[in-house]
Amino acid sequence: MPKVKKKRVGFVIDMTPLVDITFLLLTFFMFTAKFKSEAENEQKFMITRPKSKADTSKLPEKDLAVIKIAFQDSTKKDTSYYYEMTDEKSWNAVRTAMKYPLDKAQIKVDLEQLNDVLKQTYKVAGKTKFAIDADQDIRFKWISDAMEVLRKNKFTQFNYVTDKIQ
């Protein structure tokens, strides 16, 4: 009896390797973690991106402007364009010129407003790269309209944002 008791009370495992590995993983996840941007924090919709298989490149992070096209609610009827830019300086310039509130990282626009915003973007930062991030069930008309507006504003190269099939 006393022997058994002693063993239980004084039972020690060396936790050092466990702690080592845990810290290693912790630092790994801490450094790879990417927090949501301000714009993503604001947005109230979810985009289910279409899936693609082919080897494509990663989304550039610098000087990027994203046109998001998404359903506003689950009824999947009403759609709108949302515009955001990653470069703080030019985005501020665009928003100031267009009289949009500066505290909003993402602005909701219709096709005409999109045209105006793009015109302003071309003036401020002509080198901006564009990406269209649309929900997979959006009618193609929305995409082709956005493409037409982009083309009119001399932005002839852009990207479609997709998710990779795992």
Place this chain on the structure above:
Amino acid sequence: MAGGGSLGGGHKPKRGKSSKRKAKKRVGFTLDMTPLVDITFLLLTFFMFTTTMATPQVMEMSVPPEQDKEVDVKKSELMSIFVDSEQKVYWYIADEEIKETSLKEISAIALRENLKPAVKNKLITVLKISEEAPYKAAINILDQLNQAELGIKEQLDKEKDPTTGLPVKRKRKFTLATLSEPDMKKIEGMKK
């Protein structure tokens, strides 16, 4: 004797004890790591659940700056792919009859047609999508064509330009547009 002995014995062990304690502290030094491990695990699980590993991919696309300009194109070098509102895929080349196909076959068709000697590296692919079709239909076709592109490039790399002796460079010609009225009539005509 007894007292002296106890005194002497008392002194000696005291010194011995103190020196032994010091040694014991260094060798058997243990720190309760449980709270540390608790917090570390908590943070680890938090970061593990909040990180998203899959970063979005992009598909590059370019449109001609002037769409109003008429470009002379040989009909034989034109391959058209249509997608209607029901996401059905049709294709034809040159003056051939329009044919219905499926999404999975597009990649093979594109590869085969692009490597035909007569139109090699000259074929223009025209993708027309109905305005009512979902966006994913367009992306799926583009994805298939991008996959075919890999095969085409591989094939062309093996060949050498007879004049320069350098490997043939792939010139991709591709346009994306919406399905027009005459195109829809073409599809209708095929169904009859």
